[in-house]
Amino acid sequence: xxxxxxxxxxxxxxxxxxxxxxxxxxxxxxxxxxxxxxxxxxxxxxxxxxxxxxxxxxxxxxxxxxxxxxxxxxxxxxxxxxxxxxxxxxxxxxxxxxxxxxxxxxxxxxxxxxxxxxxxxxxxxxxxxxxxxxxxxxxxxxxxxxxxxxxxxxxxxxxxxxxxxxxxxxxxxxxxxxxxxxxxxxxxxxxxxxxxxxxxxxxxxxxxxxxxxxxxxxxxxxxxxxxxxxxxxxxxxxxxxxxxxxxxxxxxxxxxxxxxxxxxxxxxxxxxxxxxxxxxxxxxxxxxxxxxxxxxxxxxxxxxxxxxxxxxxxxxxxxxxxxxxxxxxxxxxxxxxxxxxxxxxxxxxxxxxxxxxxxxxxxxxxxxxxxxxxxxxxxxxxxxxxxxxxxxxxxxxxxxxxxxxxxxxxxxxxxxxxxxxxxxxxxxxxxxxxxxx
Amino acid sequence: xxxxxxxxxxxxxxxxxxxxxxxxxxxxxxxxxxxxxxxxxxxxxxxxxxxxxxxxxxxxxxxxxxxxxxxxxxxxxxxxxxxxxxxxxxxxxxxxxxxxxxxxxxxxxxxxxxxxxxxxxxxxxxxxxxxxxxxxxxxxxxxxxxxxxxxxxxxxxxxxxxxxxxxxxxxxxxxxxxxxxxxxxxxxxxxxxxxxxxxxxxxxxxxxxxxxxxxxxxxxxxxxxxxxxxxxxxxxxxxxxxxxxxxxxxxxxxxxxxxxxxxxxxxxx
Numbered sequence: 192x193x194x195x196x197x198x199x200x201x202x203x204x205x206x207x208x209x210x211x212x213x214x215x216x217x218x219x220x221x222x223x224x225x226x227x228x229x230x231x232x233x234x235x236x237x238x239x240x241x242x243x244x245x246x247x248x249x250x251x252x253x254x255x256x257x258x259x260x261x262x263x264x265x266x267x268x269x270x271x272x273x274x275x276x277x278x279x280x281x282x283x284x285x286x287x288x289x290x291x292x293x294x295x296x297x298x299x300x301x302x303x304x305x306x307x308x309x310x311x312x313x314x315x316x317x318x319x320x321x322x323x324x325x326x327x328x329x330x331x332x333x334x335x336x337x338x339x340x341x342x343x344x345x346x347x348x349x350x351x352x353x354x355x356x357x358x359x360x361x362x363x364x365x366x367x368x369x370x371x372x373x374x375x376x377x378x379x380x381x382x383x384x385x386x387x388x389x390x391x392x393x394x395x396x397x398x399x400x401x402x403x404x405x406x407x408x409x410x411x412x413x414x415x416x417x418x419x420x421x422x423x424x425x426x427x428x429x430x431x432x433x434x435x436x437x438x439x440x441x442x443x444x445x446x447x448x449x450x451x452x453x454x455x456x457x458x459x460x461x462x463x464x465x466x467x468x469x470x471x472x473x474x475x476x477x478x479x480x481x482x483x484x485x486x487x488x489x490x491x492x493x494x495x496x497x498x499x500x501x502x503x504x505x506x507x508x509x510x511x512x513x514x515x516x517x518x519x520x521x522x523x524x525x526x527x528x529x530x531x532x533x534x535x536x537x538x539x540x541x542x543x544x545x546x547x548x549x550x551x552x553x554x555x556x557x558x559x560x561x562x563x564x565x566x567x568x569x570x571x572x573x574x575x576x577x578x579x580x581x582x583x584x585x586x587x588x589x590x591x592x593x594x595x596x597x598x599x600x601x602x603x604x605x606x607x608x609x610x611x612x613x614x615x616x617x618x619x620x621x622x623x624x625x626x627x628x
Numbered sequence: 629x630x631x632x633x634x635x636x637x638x639x640x641x642x643x644x645x646x647x648x649x650x651x652x653x654x655x656x657x658x659x660x661x662x663x664x665x666x667x668x669x670x671x672x673x674x675x676x677x678x679x680x681x682x683x684x685x686x687x688x689x690x691x692x693x694x695x696x697x698x699x700x701x702x703x704x705x706x707x708x709x710x711x712x713x714x715x716x717x718x719x720x721x722x723x724x725x726x727x728x729x730x731x732x733x734x735x736x737x738x739x740x741x742x743x744x745x746x747x748x749x750x751x752x753x754x755x756x757x758x759x760x761x762x763x764x765x766x767x768x769x770x771x772x773x774x775x776x777x778x779x780x781x782x783x784x785x786x787x788x789x790x791x792x793x794x795x796x797x798x799x800x801x802x803x804x805x806x807x808x809x810x811x812x813x814x815x816x817x818x819x820x821x822x823x824x825x826x827x828x829x830x831x832x833x834x835x836x837x838x839x840x841x842x843x844x845x846x847x848x849x850x851x852x853x854x855x856x857x858x859x860x861x862x863x864x865x866x867x868x869x870x871x872x873x874x875x876x877x878x879x880x881x882x883x884x885x886x887x888x889x890x891x892x893x894x895x896x897x
Binding site: 194198199202205206207219220221224226227228230232236239242244245248249287288290292295462463543545546547549553556 | 733735736737741744758765766768775790796798838840841844845847850851853855856863864878
């Protein structure tokens, strides 16, 4: 089998892994006699036809697999073409793509062959060739294979910039159902080990300058959305716990694209739940950058996201007692909670209001989305001129353009829209929305 | 104190030259109507004042900026100089007038019109440079790497340190077709050349081989159930595609849809 064919098979089987970030590590200089560096901000080298960023050469070492996880395209019982790269082939591809500036580095994962330990050793071999033979200083993201021995994970962490263990499904019940060969424990064990080692390493680096860095870009994980009946609240709470307990850099959410005929999961003709994935990412950002907790975004009574509104708008309209805020005085933490004001514009407001009082015209210059923000703010004690607050009107302004369009296309244009009692048919329709990115 | 006068400054297009315009504007206590490079193309009723480049004067201004305003502001001015905004020279002058008046506070006067315009232009320039760090595509010619880009802003100086650090042991060239300038890195020495012409030679068999592999990877990695060309175009504007190995093929396929979008945009404008 030639390289092109292998590349096709093994990129195809890796495409459902969402993580393609190259951020989080600054290694200017790299190896002085080698090639490559890493930029802290991360660099996207291209964008695929689905609009997702391509920053790393994302491939599997092999798609042969011992396991039979029902959500996975590479499960043992699935009839797909199989291939396997040798470590040298992967290293050669990486270096040649990197020299042409096609990629920022390598994302290497693999199906489980022979045993978790053997698979992990093979991945380590690829990374060793790159780092030692080619003196490659670019970004490497490697998958820690659940079940591999702690010594191997440690070796992996020293060679890679980021390692990830995919939690795949949000509950033990779902795992039992769809991934009988994996247990929550076998996933959380390496995750805990990696967290510990990253912490230990941060002490070592202070003490010994030459201590090798362990996974300097941290650890991430991925969850599949929509293959099991877990609710958004469960998922979000799990993410929050993982951010706290395991200090993860990122949790990725991957809308499930049906890849089989298992009777447990959505049939192959169903569309991936892209809107839900989008809402989860929005909420994830609120957790990481906006000081929200999972309990504020959703709760026991509201287990799923409002399909019409983004989580921040949804939170804001349920807390009318906190608004409107005076932009010229409100603390930074509260500015962050105003729909239409993001981290950048909140920082700009705080800086600019020290020089001059801000009015609505100024806010627009600072990048605030006034369309949404006007309902929640005051400038110098005044509401925006000509602002009429009706529930339907406000709702229209708070919804994203694509949601509004979809509603109109479905004939909901003239209907009264309400914050609190969206009729079930409406919700169902919007849930089917796709392409809302 | 500074009056707007019906006078046009003309300078040689160099950064030093622009600094001399700033110097002259302070000496003459005036803000010109426009600042142009070289001779005026159109007949104008205003007087044209030719500003001679004097490195002494230029030095006095460019030293005063970090001293009297801030390092950050000097950095902003340097980046603004690379911008593609039409009246960038006059904007820099107005920006510096405010800077010398308000000192380092200018950094935070984000709601001020001049500061806001300058910040937006600088962002446009640095953002384009950031995108190009990813979108530059090299071809290998027997060990020498070469790439062509067509940016709107003069991004070459902003790309230099990134690429020379990354490919520190390679020899390479990045040619900016729009501004006819190039970043040349040869035997660990960096040079920025201006007013040159360059065409990429034909690729050899090995180069073609890796190009094909890359295109194959690109086509495979997209999930077709999530096809979203609009999103892709937002993140990777079409004007970059013609110089990107994997996108040249795509240009043909979606030409019609792109035209439709362009027409729609024109209507809005």
